Amino acid sequence: MTYDRLVCANCAAPVSEGRCPVCRASRERLQQDGPFAGLNPMALIALLAVLIAAVALLAHQTV
Numbered sequence: 001m002t003y004d005r006l007v008c009a010n011c012a013a014p015v016s017e018g019r020c021p022v023c024r025a026s027r028e029r030l031q032q033d034g035p036f037a038g039l040n041p042m043a044l045i046a047l048l049a050v051l052i053a054a055v056a057l058l059a060h061q062t063v
């Protein structure tokens with residue numbers, strides 16, 4: 001999916017330049033095509049923190 005030629009409806013500049021919040025939002029949305037497309041960074045960090053806490057708790061209990 002290419003977004004180089006998309007023009008923003010809000011600021012009429014290329015979306016790839018990210019001049020306004022609308023540009024940046026659509027640019028991020030278009031760039032998210034990986035396996036974590038549905039997750040935002042904060043959810044990912046929270047998930048990682050929970051995982052680390054669970055592992056630490058487990059390691060503590062086995063000792």
Ligand SMILES: [Zn+2]
Nearest residue numbers: 008011020023
């Ligand atoms: Zn814009």
